[in-house]
Amino acid sequence: MKHLDTLGALLSATARERQKQVPIRVLLALLVSWALFEAGQAGWILPWLGAVAVIQAFEILAMFRFRRAERVPARVDVLLALSSTFAMAALFAGTAVAIWNVDGRGLQGFAMLIIAGGLLTNVASGIEARSIFFVGATPYLIALIAMPVMAVLGSTAGDPVLTSLGSLLFIGAILNVYWRVHAARAAELRALGEAERRVQQAEGAMADRAAMAAIISHELRTPVSAIQAGAQVIRDDVDPAQREDTADLIIDASALMTRMLNDLLDHSKMEAGAMSLETRDFELSTLVSDTERFWRAQASHKGLQLSATAVAEGQWLKGDSYRLRQILNNLMSNAIKFTARGRIALEVAVEAQGATRDLRITVRDQGAGISPEAMDRLFTPFAQGSAEVARTYGGTGLGLKVSRDLARLMEGDLTVVSEPGQGAAFTLSVRLPEGVPTAVSAAPEPSAELRPRLRILAVDDHEINRRTLALVLQPLGVDLSTASDGQLALDLLGKQAFDVVLMDVNMPGIDGNETTRRLRASGGPNATVPVIGFSAGTEPEQVAACHAAGMTDWLAKPLEPGKLYEALHRATRPVTTEAVAAA
The missing domain is CATH 1.20.140 (Butyryl-CoA Dehydrogenase, subunit A; domain 3)
Incomplete structure (x- = not known):
């Protein structure tokens, strides 16, 4: 039938x-x-x-x-x-x-x-x-x-024999012709079907890109508007008492934009199959306590209770703790965002399996829950649970998609259990090898003073970035020079001595890596000067390429003032020590 x-x-x-x-x-x-x-x-x-x-x-x-x-x-x-x-x-x-x-x-x-x-x-x-x-x-x-x-x-x-042979040959010829024609038609239909499927995929991809552009455009306007308004308030100096709140607004808006751009970058890497994981030893209790401490203030500000499983110290695992923390931060952010009142729980369970550990981390909230219709598109990029959710909470819908992709890249999974009105429980399950305890080196003191009138050359092709560096370095009282490309930087470095060079990696013409290589090979007065590279490319191979070019340190964009100050201390401390020893 x-x-x-x-x-x-x-x-x-x-x-x-x-x-x-x-x-x-x-x-x-x-x-x-x-x-x-x-x-x-x-x-x-x-x-x-x-x-x-x-x-x-x-x-x-x-x-x-x-x-x-x-x-x-x-x-x-x-x-x-x-x-x-x-x-x-x-x-x-x-x-x-x-x-x-x-x-x-x-x-x-x-x-x-x-x-x-x-x-x-x-x-x-x-x-x-x-x-x-x-x-x-x-x-x-x-x-x-x-x-x-x-x-x-x-x-x-x-002749019966001749008639029989002729009939058999004719039957064979007809069947042979039909089989060939039918096979050609089947191949043609398969090709047409494949072409139609690819057209539909292309149309779907174009629709996804259009939806992505619309959502990203909408979501970027919120932090950009906050930054513009805050900057206007500071420039007009209408009420000096509002400066601290205005600065916090700008910082929060910048952090929101950074998280959004990171999600976009990670999603693109996942689609291209270019995402890589780092393997290092980390302590589970530190990961959990840091996550709880990071989100406790935000939960308390919203009137929510936040609890976390007490994890015994000394449980070391081997894996990408940065990506694990990224997944937990996405889950905690969503739990707090979608819970109006009640409790958020961070539950951790570890089960030994020989030399490996089965790690299960559940983030449980008491929010509105997830409807069956919304569950079907929960892990779809650039989609929200409903139009009302999108209007109320905003967001790109990338966080959960990126989190599940990261979990599966670790050969684990991210699952969810929820009923409307009963909250939701997201569970990260991953099997990791047992780790080895490692000593944690103390970070340099950011309060350490730089030596007077530090001579810095900032190289960046974008005027906004050069002005930003000048603004961030202004409190240090440094002697700052700038260059808009690698060739201008090499000309300045050949004429006068500098204590530190801040080098943008991605520049048109001579990029930061090539500029650093030429500087090291120049034999000039700045051939051994510390070079701190900075770039939006955070892949390990990109960072390794900077060091291979001769850079002594590296920072990720957008530059955080605190991390820039620490990098300057690391760059100048050996110089100061050598100067004291020589004296």
Whole structure:
């Protein structure tokens, strides 16, 4: 029965092809009438034409629904269409056999032409499916087999052996032609299907890109508006008492933009298969306590209770703690965002499995929960649970998608259990090797003073970045020079001495890495000066390329003032020590 449903979808092409063949059948019916007249069988002409007209009308009616394709055909429609095809073939094949049997008139060749024409028309109309072909071709094939049998029995003239071989060769030739044509048509349909699938994928990708552009444009306007408004307040100096709140607003808006851009970058890396993980030893209790401490203030500010499983110290694991922290931060951010009142729980469970540990971290909230409809698109990028959620909370919808992709990259998973009105529980499950305790080196004191009038050269092709560096370095009282490209930087470095060079990595023309290599090979007064590179590219291989070029340190964009100050201390401390020792 399922085969009939499949044939129903293919009969539309057959119906159109057989409609085109109607004039040929009418002409053939007239030729057969002439042959009957020549054979002295004029009495059969009217019955013959009447039979052709009835069966042709039956076929036209049976194939009508398939030509129109107004609805999905029923199985009875398929059976009627196939029956009309078989009836038409049986009529002409039987007539060919009858003409073959007329002795002494030389009509055997005409009978063979009828059979050959009938088989070829069925090759064309049955090209979509072998079943359709054999329904129409079987009467003709039976006629070809019957003709040599009649020759053997002596009912017709001709050499039985020659007739048998000719029939077999003709049957083989027709089947061979059909198989080739059918295979070519199948390959064509597969190619068309693949092309259509790719077109749909391209259209879907374009729609996704359009949705992404619309969402990102909308979401970026919020922090940009906050930064612009805050900067205007500070510039106008309307109320000095508002400066601290205004600065906090700008910092929070900048952090929001940074998280959004990081999610976009990570999503792009995932799609391109370019995301890589770092493997290092970390302590689980530190990861959990840091996460709880980071989000406790925000939860408390919203009136929520935040609890976390007490994890015993000394449980060391080996994996990418940075990416684990990123997943937990996304889950904690969502839990606090979507919970109006109640409690947020960070639950941790570890189970030993030989030399590995099964880690399960669940973030449980008491929010509104997730509807079954929203659950289907929960991990879809640039999608929210509903239009109301998007309007109320905003966001790009990338956080959960990136988090689950990261979990699966670690050969784990991120799952969710939720019912509307009952909150949600997101569980990160991952198996990690047992780690080795490592000593944590103390970070340099940011309060350490730089030596007076530090001479710094800042190299960046963007004026906004150069002005930002000047603003950030202004409290240190440094002697700052700037260059807008690598060649200008090399010219300045060849004329005067500097204590530190801040080098943008990605610049047009001579980039930061090439500029640093030429500086190191110059033998000039700044050939050994500390070079601190900074770039938005945070991949390990990109950072390694900076160090290989001769940079002594590296910072990620956007530059954080505190980290820049620490990098300057690291760059200048050895110089100060050597100067004291030399004295």
